[in-house]
Amino acid sequence: MKQKSVDTVEFAKAIADETRQKIMAICCCELLSVNDIVEKTNVAQPTVSHHLKILKTAGLVRSERRGKQVLYTLNQERMAEGCCQVAENFAPEHPVERMG
Template sequence: MDEVAGAIADPVRRQILVMLGGGRLSAGEVAERFPISRPAVSRHLRVLRESGLVRDELVGRQRFYTLDPEPFTELIAWLAQFARPSGWEHRFDALETEVYRTRRERRTDGVADDRRENTA
């Protein structure tokens, strides 16, 4: 998890991951989208590859990169402990509580009605 967190700490690497989310790209295609040198982009790609976030494939003289989202799983699970429910989740929880309360009241009222009818 630390390696993944370190890899995504850099904004250039995060941009590369977003680009690769759209599909496979060659190293040259990635590099041409940045105002930094090709060797600098290559270093970023190497960090992403070593962290397991991207895979590379050599085809002829070109190296193609693809995103591998699997290493994010552990980091996402860890981050989830800090996530607060969104407004909608909170509202759905409140709705669920209200539905159960209403059902419980109907059952209780139904039992009381049955008792009244039996004693009358």
């Protein structure tokens, strides 16, 4: 049962921005609209949409439309996969494993 492989460069690039990590933290355990995120981050709406697109393309957020809004949430599963793959590649002698 081989895991679907993760492109660790794409993964790292996707999370390598302060604004993006702010967004990720905010919608980590919640389903938030773009406007919610705009308000909580004090970042312009096009900027938020841009970052959400990058995260989406990397598979790190899920989105669903509800009426006029589009709700986003962090894909923790993918985050964990990315982290584990990085650790597997670059810390093979300091094992890190997913639990549960």
